[in-house]
Amino acid sequence: MKILVVGGGAREHAIIEALSRDEVTLYVVMKNRNPGIARFCEDILYMAETEIEKITDWAMEKGIEMAIIGPEGPLEAGLVDELQEVGIPCIGPTKELARLETSKSFTRGLFEMFDIPGNAKYAVFHNMDGMREWLERLDEYVVKDDGLCGGKGVKLSGEHLETIEDGLKYAEECIIKHGSVVIEEKFVGEEFSLQALSDGFTVIGSPLAQDHKRAYEGDTGPNTGGMGSYSDHDHSLPFLRPGDYEEALAITQKTCDALREECGVPYKGVMYGGFIATRDGVKCVEFNARFGDPEAMNVLPLLESSFLDICKAMIEGNLKPEMARYKNKATVCKYIVPKGYGVKSLVGAEITMDEDDITKMGAKLYYASVNEENGKVFTTSSRSLAVIGIADDIFEAERICEKAVSSIRGEVFMRHDIGTPEALQKRIKRMSEIRG
Numbered sequence: 001m002k003i004l005v006v007g008g009g010a011r012e013h014a015i016i017e018a019l020s021r022d023e024v025t026l027y028v029v030m031k032n033r034n035p036g037i038a039r040f041c042e043d044i045l046y047m048a049e050t051e052i053e054k055i056t057d058w059a060m061e062k063g064i065e066m067a068i069i070g071p072e073g074p075l076e077a078g079l080v081d082e083l084q085e086v087g088i089p090c091i092g093p094t095k096e097l098a099r100l101e102t103s104k105s106f107t108r109g110l111f112e113m114f115d116i117p118g119n120a121k122y123a124v125f126h127n128m129d130g131m132r133e134w135l136e137r138l139d140e141y142v143v144k145d146d147g148l149c150g151g152k153g154v155k156l157s158g159e160h161l162e163t164i165e166d167g168l169k170y171a172e173e174c175i176i177k178h179g180s181v182v183i184e185e186k187f188v189g190e191e192f193s194l195q196a197l198s199d200g201f202t203v204i205g206s207p208l209a210q211d212h213k214r215a216y217e218g219d220t221g222p223n224t225g226g227m228g229s230y231s232d233h234d235h236s237l238p239f240l241r242p243g244d245y246e247e248a249l250a251i252t253q254k255t256c257d258a259l260r261e262e263c264g265v266p267y268k269g270v271m272y273g274g275f276i277a278t279r280d281g282v283k284c285v286e287f288n289a290r291f292g293d294p295e296a297m298n299v300l301p302l303l304e305s306s307f308l309d310i311c312k313a314m315i316e317g318n319l320k321p322e323m324a325r326y327k328n329k330a331t332v333c334k335y336i337v338p339k340g341y342g343v344k345s346l347v348g349a350e351i352t353m354d355e356d357d358i359t360k361m362g363a364k365l366y367y368a369s370v371n372e373e374n375g376k377v378f379t380t381s382s383r384s385l386a387v388i389g390i391a392d393d394i395f396e397a398e399r400i401c402e403k404a405v406s407s408i409r410g411e412v413f414m415r416h417d418i419g420t421p422e423a424l425q426k427r428i429k430r431m432s433e434i435r436g
């Protein structure tokens with residue numbers, strides 16, 4: 001089967017690796033040369049992932065039979081609509097269905113309309129009328145830009161916004177940029193990600209993971225695309241209670257059903273829910289319309305069943321829960337990023353590593369936004385390499401990950417605290433204080 005994968009990061013490297021366990025011929029669209037991806041591919045189109053017409057022409061020329069869209073940009077640009085128009089089925093929603101991710105007001109409204117549990121108290125503003133009163137009423141609040149912002153559009157009271165004036169000012173900026181802004185209640189608890197696969201009727205879960213957005217250790221510094229993540233052998237997380245997973249999956253199933261009713265077509269692809277476990281149960285922060293990056297690396301390497309079969313079933317609409325079997329292993333993923341990442345990345349710095357050594361230690365290496373030239377690997381402005389330790393428990397996975405990164409050299413940095421006993425203990429303690 002000829003499959004097109006759109007995207008050139010570590011998430012797409014993991015997707016391609018999962019697909020390559022079956023008989024497939026892989027084609028990829030990416031901006032830079034990702035050497036991890038390139039070695040799996042029959043052919044590569046070097047291009048921005050949002051060039052939807054050019055990508056569609058190329059896919060037709062190559063006789064592509066199925067496409068998998070990695071990042072959100074092309075979903076928003078309508079790549080799935082274009083590909084479906086010429087008869088290429090896709091893993092990933094159409095532009096209309098992708099509003100699940102691209103419009104936070106759409107998703108909050110969907111929750112409200114279909115009475116889906118886990119919604120926040122929220123209001124959508126198109127101008128400043130009544131905003132001050134709403135902020136005062138919420139006390140602690142979150143201001144969300146109503147468009148795609150690459151993880152940089154959300155600001156929280158008490159963290160980024162000190163005063164009501166700060167909140168008003170930021171909300172106004174959002175309105176100027178995207179025409180509207182969502183202002184919602186701030187939940188208190190620990191976050192987790194549930195990446196579910198959907199054929200538009202049935203959703204099936206995967207192991208939960210927790211990402212780390214802040215650039216520096218101890219969850220400090222600027223927000224990033226994600227510095228690393230971990231998952232546990234029981235597919236839950238150490239700070240959660242029994243039932244949290246099921247609650248998040250039930251929210252996802254209801255959202256899938258609501259989308260089908262609202263848009264009149266089934267949602268085929270990944271529904272990646274960001275959740276917070278709070279004193280009052282599981283709350284939904286947002287949905288994304290694709291795998292998480294880094295969280296894809298916590299689940300896809302554990303998949304024992306065929307990812308290709310799952311993708312086919314999503315397209316045919318006969319997905320069954322038993323189709324996705326994941327190993328009972330823990331994973332820790334840490335990103336190696338260019339010096340300055342989060343503020344101003346050092347672009348074009350060479351990175352060296354011993355891939356055999358990394359594999360020998362039982363870890364996995366996924367290339368991210370790097371560029372290979374003449375057999376050498378260079379940084380771009382985004383994350384460089386993801387290293388994943390896999391073991392029976394999180395601490396062992398963390399140790400494997402740390403040993404494996406030791407051969408990586410260059411002007412780069414990473415967070416060593418992800419998945420350590422100290423970091424985990426802090427989260428467990430915090431959660432038990434919140435929930436009593």
Ligand SMILES: Nc1ncnc2c1ncn2[C@@H]1O[C@H](COP(=O)(O)OP(=O)(O)O)[C@@H](O)[C@H]1O
Nearest residue numbers: 120142151152153154184185186187274285286
């Ligand atoms: N209602 C909320 N309560 C508490 N924290 C929130 C809330 N909404 C968002 N956040 C925090 O802000 C981060 C980014 O918000 P999110 O809705 O995931 O947007 P995006 O990923 O598009 O930036 C979340 O990961 C979470 O830490």
Ligand SMILES: [Mg+2]
Nearest residue numbers: 151274285286
């Ligand atoms: Mg998010």
